[in-house]
Amino acid sequence: MHTNGQNIIVSGGSRGLGLHLVSQLLKNGNKVATFARTRTPEMDALDKEYGDSFHFASVDAVDADKVNGFVAEVCDKFGGRLDSIVNNAAIGQDQLLMHTDLDTIQQIVNINIVGPTILIRAAIKRMMLQGGGNICNISSICGSRGYAGLSVYAGSKGYLDAMTRALAREVGEAGIFINCVAPGFFESEMSSVLRPEQLNTIKRRTPSGSLSNDENIFKVVDMVISGTTNMQGQVVFVDGGITS
């Protein structure tokens, strides 16, 4: 029940979870395109290893013209179809709201809300014409549970959860499946702001006793976009049970 032979776009694949998703999806025999604002050495390495099955461009997720152009470019390069997208690009927050300046609030809203919406809109137009597709939005347990210092970020993930439910009712009839995967905290540049004692507290409160890792999350994302599950409009937690 995993992806193979699909054409897939993953946003924010230059590092962190996105890089792991891109690498594993390529390994499984898919063609994968990704974008981020900055090209990393890992993108050069994947280019070398996978050639025409891989595509990277420097694109800001909030630039609608660039994102639309990227989707068109990828479809041309990969032979027309766009089977799945994974909305992974996002930025975090590490500040109480009263200390968060307006620029930061607007940046989080733009990148975490407007960005994925632009990519989804571009993708569903193509998916409707081709008779279906799969969309996976990377949300967070913060979209459903409170965590101090993450109020705007949490709101942006709650938006993804809510728009996923609503959009499932708009696009389901066209054969498009849209779901969220909501990880708990995992190690990356984004979560590096957490202090060791905060991480220990999270681990202690997690029934499985360990934080999720990139591979745990990949397994669920891969299932969600496999097109074999009939899951629609759902938010799936990958968090060792901390939200249970």
Ligand SMILES: NC(=O)c1ccc[n+]([C@@H]2O[C@H](COP(=O)([O-])OP(=O)(O)OC[C@H]3O[C@@H](n4cnc5c(N)ncnc54)[C@H](OP(=O)(O)O)[C@@H]3O)[C@@H](O)[C@H]2O)c1
């Ligand atoms: N880390 C956690 O504990 C955690 C927990 C739950 C959910 N999540 C979610 O998991 C996903 C991946 O997080 P991560 O921890 O792997 O983050 P990360 O290491 O900070 O990577 C974020 C990726 O998104 C890209 N990105 C950010 N802003 C962008 C923009 N405006 N346009 C294009 N690309 C952009 C980054 O590249 P550039 O900066 O070069 O653009 C990078 O490739 C996110 O949706 C996050 O909210 C993370």
